[in-house]
Amino acid sequence: MTDHARHYSDEAFAAKLTRISGLDGLFQSASRLYRILKSPETPRWVKAMCLTALGYLVLPTDAVADIVPVAGFVDDAAMITAALAAITARWDGEDVRGGQPGEMASGADASRTA
Numbered sequence: 001m002t003d004h005a006r007h008y009s010d011e012a013f014a015a016k017l018t019r020i021s022g023l024d025g026l027f028q029s030a031s032r033l034y035r036i037l038k039s040p041e042t043p044r045w046v047k048a049m050c051l052t053a054l055g056y057l058v059l060p061t062d063a064v065a066d067i068v069p070v071a072g073f074v075d076d077a078a079m080i081t082a083a084l085a086a087i088t089a090r091w092d093g094e095d096v097r098g099g100q101p102g103e104m105a106s107g108a109d110a111s112r113t114a
Contacts, residue, residue, distance in 0.1 A: 005048065008055035016058045023073060029080045030057055036087065046087055053083035 013034060020026050036042055037050035056062055056079045064075045 005051040005055040007059045008051050009058070012058040013054055020073065020076075023077075026073060026077045026080065029077070029084060030054065033080060033083060036093070039093070041093055043091065043093075046091055046093070049083050049087055053079050 013030075017027060017030065020030065033050045033054055037047055037054065042050075057076045060067070062075060062079075064071050
């Protein structure tokens with residue numbers, strides 16, 4: 001795992017989802033990665049990729065700081081998109097194909113999910 005993964009926590013992710021709720025594409029993609037991460041069917045290498053991407057998302061001082069209007073979320077969206085693309089190219093799990101919507105997609109508390 002990369003250094004970004006150590007910044008991930010369910011609480012930080014839930015807080016970040018609140019901040020990006022107006023950015024529908026990023027919100028949906030991040031929620032999808034979260035569902036994949038929390039699924040018991042997900043292989044470890046996929047969970048590691050999810051943790052890395054979500055850790056990058058919650059880290060406020062990444063390549064472009066989130067306080068920079070618009071550009072602050074462009075690098076986050078690129079990281080999330082790249083992680084999803086890499087995962088879907090190499091794994092055909094239920095959550096990758098669409099599966100059931102997880103609690104995070106509806107805005108529920110991330111800490112309640114397994």
